[in-house]
Structures are given as structure tokens and as C-alpha cells.
Amino acid sequence: xxxxxxxxxxxxxxxxxxxxxxxxxxxxxxxxxxxxxxxxxxxxxxxxxxxxxxxxxxxxxxxxxxxxxxxxxxxxxxxxxxxxxxxxxxxxxxxxxxxxxxxxxxxxxxxxxxxxxxxxxxxxxxxxxxxxxxxxxxxxxxxxxxxxxxxxxxxxxxxxxxxxxxxxxxxxxxxxxxxxxxxxxxxxxxxxxxxxxxxxxxxxxxxxxxxxxxxxxxxxxxxxxxxxxxxxxxxxxxxxxxxxxxxxxxxxxxxxxxxxxxxxxxxxxxxxxxxxxxxxxxxxxxxxxxxxxxxxxxxxxxxxxxxxxxxxxxxxxxxxxxxxxxxxxxxxxxxxxxxxxxxxxxxxxxxxxxxxxxxxxxxxxxxxxxxxxxxxxxxxxxxxxxxxxxxxxxxxxxxxxxxxxxxxxxxxxxxxxxxxxxxxxxxxxx
Amino acid sequence: xxxxxxxxxxxxxxxxxxxxxxxxxxxxxxxxxxxxxxxxxxxxxxxxxxxxxxxxxxxxxxxxxxxxxxxxxxxxxxxxxxxxxxxxxxxxxxxxxxxxxxxxxxxxxxxxxxxxxxxxxxxxxxxxxxxxxxxxxxxxxxxxxxxxxxxxxxxxxxxxxxxxxxxxxxxxxxxxxxxxxxxxxxxxxxxxxxxxxxxxxxxxxxxxxxxxxxxxxxxxxxxxxxxxxxxxxxxxxxxxxxxxxxxxxxxxxxxxxxxxxxxxxxxxxxxxxxxxxxxxxxxxxxxxxxxxxxxxxxxxxxxxxxxxxxxxxxxxxxxxxxxxxxxxxxxxxxxxxxxxxxxxxxxxxxxxxxxxxxxxxxxxxxxxxxxxxxxxxxxxxxxxxxxxxxxxxxxxxxxxxxxxxxxxxxxxxxxxxxxxxxxxxxxxxx
Numbered sequence: 052x053x054x055x056x057x058x059x060x061x062x063x064x065x066x067x068x069x070x071x072x073x074x075x076x077x078x079x080x081x082x083x084x085x086x087x088x089x090x091x092x093x094x095x096x097x098x099x100x101x102x103x104x105x106x107x108x109x110x111x112x113x114x115x116x117x118x119x120x121x122x123x124x125x126x127x128x129x130x131x132x133x134x135x136x137x138x139x140x141x142x143x144x145x146x147x148x149x150x151x152x153x154x155x156x157x158x159x160x161x162x163x164x165x166x167x168x169x170x171x172x173x174x175x176x177x178x179x180x181x182x183x184x185x186x187x188x189x190x191x192x193x194x195x196x197x198x199x200x201x202x203x204x205x206x207x208x209x210x211x212x213x214x215x216x217x218x219x220x221x222x223x224x225x226x227x228x229x230x231x232x233x234x235x236x237x238x239x240x241x242x243x244x245x246x247x248x249x250x251x252x253x254x255x256x257x258x259x260x261x262x263x264x265x266x267x268x269x270x271x272x273x274x275x276x277x278x279x280x281x282x283x284x285x286x287x288x289x290x291x292x293x294x295x296x297x298x299x300x301x302x303x304x305x306x307x308x309x310x311x312x313x314x315x316x317x318x319x320x321x322x323x324x325x326x327x328x329x330x331x332x333x334x335x336x337x338x339x340x341x342x343x344x345x346x347x348x349x350x351x352x353x354x355x356x357x358x359x360x361x362x363x364x365x366x367x368x369x370x371x372x373x374x375x376x377x378x379x380x381x382x383x384x385x386x387x388x389x390x391x392x393x394x395x396x397x398x399x400x401x402x403x404x405x406x407x408x409x410x411x412x413x414x415x416x417x418x419x420x421x422x423x424x425x426x427x428x429x430x431x432x433x434x435x436x437x438x439x440x441x442x443x444x445x446x447x448x449x450x451x452x453x454x455x456x457x458x459x460x461x462x463x464x465x466x467x468x469x470x471x472x473x474x475x476x477x478x479x480x481x
Numbered sequence: 482x483x484x485x486x487x488x489x490x491x492x493x494x495x496x497x498x499x500x501x502x503x504x505x506x507x508x509x510x511x512x513x514x515x516x517x518x519x520x521x522x523x524x525x526x527x528x529x530x531x532x533x534x535x536x537x538x539x540x541x542x543x544x545x546x547x548x549x550x551x552x553x554x555x556x557x558x559x560x561x562x563x564x565x566x567x568x569x570x571x572x573x574x575x576x577x578x579x580x581x582x583x584x585x586x587x588x589x590x591x592x593x594x595x596x597x598x599x600x601x602x603x604x605x606x607x608x609x610x611x612x613x614x615x616x617x618x619x620x621x622x623x624x625x626x627x628x629x630x631x632x633x634x635x636x637x638x639x640x641x642x643x644x645x646x647x648x649x650x651x652x653x654x655x656x657x658x659x660x661x662x663x664x665x666x667x668x669x670x671x672x673x674x675x676x677x678x679x680x681x682x683x684x685x686x687x688x689x690x691x692x693x694x695x696x697x698x699x700x701x702x703x704x705x706x707x708x709x710x711x712x713x714x715x716x717x718x719x720x721x722x723x724x725x726x727x728x729x730x731x732x733x734x735x736x737x738x739x740x741x742x743x744x745x746x747x748x749x750x751x752x753x754x755x756x757x758x759x760x761x762x763x764x765x766x767x768x769x770x771x772x773x774x775x776x777x778x779x780x781x782x783x784x785x786x787x788x789x790x791x792x793x794x795x796x797x798x799x800x801x802x803x804x805x806x807x808x809x810x811x812x813x814x815x816x817x818x819x820x821x822x823x824x825x826x827x828x829x830x831x832x833x834x835x836x837x838x839x840x841x842x843x844x845x846x847x848x849x850x851x852x853x854x855x856x857x858x859x860x861x862x863x864x865x866x867x868x869x870x871x872x873x874x875x876x877x878x879x880x881x882x883x884x885x886x887x888x889x890x891x892x893x894x895x896x897x898x899x900x901x902x903x904x905x906x907x908x909x910x911x
Contacts, residue, residue: 074666104669132659134666141670224889229562229791232892236504236564239534240571245787263889333766335784353786354765357675361659364795367888447888458797458877459654459693462662 064166069102071172074134075215076363077374083128084378104137119468127463130453132363153186162473173202178417184391195385198393205256210395217370220260221447222362228264231271231302238300243348248335252308261304262435271302278308280432368449380408404445494596499532501602504564505645506793507804513558514808534567549898557893560883562793583616592903603632608847614821625815628823635686640825647800650690651877652792658694661701661732668730673778678765682738691734692865701732708738710862798879810838834875
């Protein structure tokens, strides 16, 4: 009788997923991709947890048992905006400055036998995931650290775009189109200048997306104010006047990060209220008022703020598919034994839009910001070029409507069952 | 040989349609209803014209030949927001003050053999249509004057609701839900208070619609500020603090018409900028800043402005159907020989929502404003009651998505062919 052969089978370990930074319309679609892929890989991933409120939940050992959610709820994450598990604006300090934070993460990982860490965020988060990979290696703690890209700002390098951006771009393009049609209908006797303020403090991608609303010369928006182009008051005011003369009205999309040549934000224009307080934020009203003072035109302004990044009701189908794909790929990469990488989107062609997912080292992504290149902005600095349109248009392609109940989207609500704590020591957030 | 019998057949006359006041996501659906019904009634309505930019186009004899538009364009009006023919903020003065304006309207009508006048607007416009009916009768000019209801403010009496409101209500309910989910995801480490400013200077219907986002106790929005309820600063601030304590965050929907007991609007709170100019409008930032000063919470605010009333991408199916139905009924009423009336919506049941169109005399509608009744607002003044929800919920029922092309709604663009002028005298707008 021959001895029975024992196949070496790796022990399944647990995984933790966390959302980070400003949420988007599709970050939960990435979560859905992670969870559905993990559920299919039970041989390797025994249990999947999520940090409640992101990395804060991991530090404080406040973990959500994802396995306690129904399959229907998990499917519904694909069309649910915002951060279903909670997200955090919490930047871990440098390794040298606060090694204890990283040590604590490893302690929590060890206590729960976490072998896979999926961190879904932007530049800062890719940096954090990279640092966790480094310290785990130093401490000989075996773990796969995978970053999953997410930003509405579209400012991560080495990826065609960032999941979350396509949907905010679609929302802003549609809103610019609709708002402009409203103004155009009434300009003869009413509002002449309409200003829409959009997000993007350092990168003007979202502002650029407003430009998609105009398809031929003279179409609104007539002026886009990018953070990449220093604002010149006189040239801008002259352009507004020309627009109103030529078209009867003027539609302006302004990035919250629009600033003067000296770096001063328009939104911090030094105005104060009667009590001496700094002017309430909002570059939209600042620009609108500047136009009124110079030309006396009747104006309106809108500030979309959170509505733009939460607007899953008008999500881009391409964006949803990419968000899901990077989540799914993150699990595949981890199972392939990759570490310290991010699944990125590589464009294969623009028309039709074809793309695939490729791995990029976290170190290459961490803390690098991709702004709108000069050749994507027209020579006068106020519009987008054909090259920019060719880049942007596929990203807002297709619709992906959530189901509705009684007139409202039927978004998922998680149970959020807590995982039993294993560590004796509580953790005080710095 | 018997003499041939001549049947008395009324001579077909022409019709004019005009849009008035602030446009909506569905005013063109009413235009579509008028046009499609008129096209089926060629025996009575020979040609259909539209005032370019509303009543201004009629006064200046600047008429659009609706018959020159393709059937496809006309069908597309059903899903096209804003005023496709142009609208105007132009209120005709009283008959006694400016009889010449009314006389001019009749002159234009006579020159183009207009037998039907369809005026699509709100309170003021119903008053104008009523006055035109009166002066036409005085001058023995035969014409059917039919008002077609339209307001996002939902403030017309004698109708269950106003076409245009259902869609803005759906947009605000969806946006409140989505914005609140965003804030809830991040409140632990980021924004605690989110303020959404909505339209409705005198009536709080749109603000009330924000309340639909919350389905159970504690759900956001936590506070609604209605123009119907005088604002009390201390009570409000205490409520905000309680909300943040209880829920970790606070979502506030504020009507642009929110005001103090003395009638002073919050948005005109007397603040000025460094140059002594009155504070840039926007009750949203005023409320947000008030909270920050009192409690120091991190806040965000959004001002939807025109985006809310142009948001056809998230139009209510019920609203679209009603808008089309009042347009169609207007033609039917005219052909039945009715004059000086408005097709109104009568609710037959709430669950399921059933309604029919009934005629209401213009005199009963003109210049009367319907505000939110006290029993629709909770005792504390900050929320909506079950009765209000029962009223509102059907109005946002169903979706009615426009077709898309390259990621954007494929909205109609009219040719807008001008009708040849027949009058020698130009007209100078006052």
C-alpha cells in the first residue's frame, strides 16, 4: 500500500476591505466587485471584513462582518452611491512620524488573521496601502496589500481614469446642458449669466467634463475656469461681455480650485461679511458677483457640491463597469500572490472605447497628482479641445439606472454586523 | 334638380401657443400635448404658431411656425427640458394701466387670424390669459383663451398639483437622499452638517419634497426650513446640535424663502462683503455659516438653483404624463368652445394615484398662491407629516428617461422658422 499523497494546500486566511476619503457614486460598485470575487474564492479567503468608517474602523478594531450581509444587499451595492461601509478623512502619518499607527494595523490584522488588505481610495490611500505593505514586510507579517483606485477628481496617474470620475463627469455634463437650456430659454428677459461651480481643487477634470455639454461652436458652456489656468479678471470679464453680445447669454463652469496667478483662490477673495468673517465659501457666487459688478447682468449660480459625487441616479455605465472591474481584479491580484499594487485602467482605443485592467505598483501612484494637460485646454484657456473631448466622452458613456421604489432609488442599506473584538487594548485615534 | 345642400362648416382658424415665466423640466411636454392635439384637429386649427420668447414674441409679432418642425422633433419635446420656444419674465400690466399692450395682442391675433390662444405659465400668466379673454370679449374679437398650468413652485390653486413640480420634487428628493448618504458615510471624521438650498420663495412645496428622502424616524433630512414657518435661530441651532449628537450628522433642506418672523429673508441677513456690497445671495451658505459659528461643525452646502428645474434626466413619469395631458386637454377645451379656463388636475385617489383633467375658470386661479398647509408640516415645524407624504409621493412616481447619445440626453432643438410678419407697425416693449 502506497502512502497517501498530501497535496500542499495553502490555509485560507481572512481579508479586510476599507473605503477611504471622499466617497463617490460607484465606490460601492468596487466593494461589490471585491466581495463577489472573494465569495468565489473561499478556498483562499475564509472571511471578508470591512473597516467601519474606513481605516478608522481597522485601527479601533471596529470591523463589519461582510458575510452577514445578504447576497441581494451585496448585489445592490453595485448601484448604491456613497460609502456603504463608511469612509474616513484620516491620513496616516509617515512611517517615521507615527510608526505606532502602522504597528496597530498589523496587530489588528494579526488578531484576525488578515492575509489580504484591500484599500479603496485616492492618492493618499495608495500611499497608505504602500506603507502598510512596507511595514508588513519589515515585520515579516505576510499580507497582500492591494490599492483600489477611487477619486471623483480623476487625478491618479498611470490609469486611464479613476472610478468615480465618469459618473461625476456625466452628472456635470448633463447638468451643464440642462442648466444652459434653461438660461437660453429665458435670456431675452431674464438671467444672462449662469455660473455652475464644480469640484476639483487641484485638477480641472470635472470642470472639463462640463465642456462635453457643448457640441458645436457657440454652444454653452461658453467659459470654463480651470485650476490649471491662472485666472485673469479683465480678460474673463471681456469674454463674458462678448458672449452675452454674441449669444444673448453666457454659461460659465468654474472649478472650486480656480485661482489667480499668485495662487490665491477666487473663493478666498478676501471678502468678509458685516461681522468681519471671511466670505462664505463658494467660487460660484464670487464669479457671478464679479460679473454683476462689472456688467450689471442678471445672474444665477449653482453649487452642486456633494450632489455631484453622490449622483448615482445618473451614473455612467462605463464608470460602474470599471469600478466593479477594479474591485474584482484586486482580489484576483491578491490571489495571484501580488502585493503592493493597484489595478489600473489601460485604454486600448477611444472609439469604440476599449480598456483592460493592468497592475501598477502602488509606489508609482502614491501622492502623484495628474492634472489636465495644456493641450486638452483651448489656446484661450476657456474651453476643451477635440483631444480632451476624445478622452472624456467615452467615460460618460452609457446609463446604468438603479431600481426605484415609490419614486426613489432603492439603494442598499447594510446590516453592518460587528465582528467580535480580539484585542484587549483599545486604540485612541490621534 | 334639387339645390345642393351646403353644410355649415366652421372655417378653420389659427392658434398661438406661448410659454411664460420660469421654465420647467416638462413645460415642453405640455407643448407637445398642444401640438399633437392641434395636428389632429386640422379641420379647426389650420396653423399653429408659437410666440418666440413667450408673450414677447406675440407682442413683437415674432412668431415661430410650429408646422415647420418635424414630427420627430415634436415627439422629442416630450422629453426636452426648459422652454423650447423661449419663455419670458414679462408681466403684462393691468388692463387700465396699459390697455395698449392688450390691444396690440389683439392686433397681432387679428393679423394672423388667431382663434385660439394657449398660454402656458403660472399665476401671473393665468391672470394675463384671463385679461386677454376679457379684452377680446370687449372688442368682439372671437378667440378661445386657455391657460395651461406650469410652475415648479406648485402654488396654483384648484389643481392637485402643477406640471413641473413633480419633476423638481423628484430631483430634490433623490438629491437629498444621495447627498445625505454621502454625508452619513463620512460624518465620523468629516462633514457633520450638510445644507441643501432649494427653490420656492413663497411656498415650501419643493422643500417639503426633500422630506420624501426620509422614510423612517431619524432618517435625513433632519430639518426642513419652510417659508411657511418663521425661522427661529435659537430653536434651530439647538435642533442641529441634537441631531449631530443623536445621529452623528445633520442634513438640512432650506427653502430660498425661509425668513424670520418679521418677514426678513435669511438670505438677506444684512451681511455685506468687504466692499460694502450686500452679501451674495444664497440662504444655503447663510444657514451653514450660522451653524458653524454656533457649534463649529464642519459643513458643506449645495445650491441646486436652475439644475433642479431643468433636471429632465430624472423627470417624474407622472409629471410628464400630466404635463402632456393638460396640453392636450387645452386644445380639446378650445375645440369644445370653452374660453377663459385652465385644465386642472383632480386627484381621484392617492394609493394608487388616479387623476383626471377638469376645467377651472382662469379667474379662480389668477394670482392666488397655494402654500403648504400647516397640517402637512410636523408640530415642531421641521418636517413633513404622513398626510404630506401621502400627497407628495405619487407626484414623483415613475421614471421617464430621455434617450441618450454619446453619454448625454438627446434633447430636441427646434428649427424655429419665423412666420412672415403682417403688421406694418413694429412694437417697442415697455
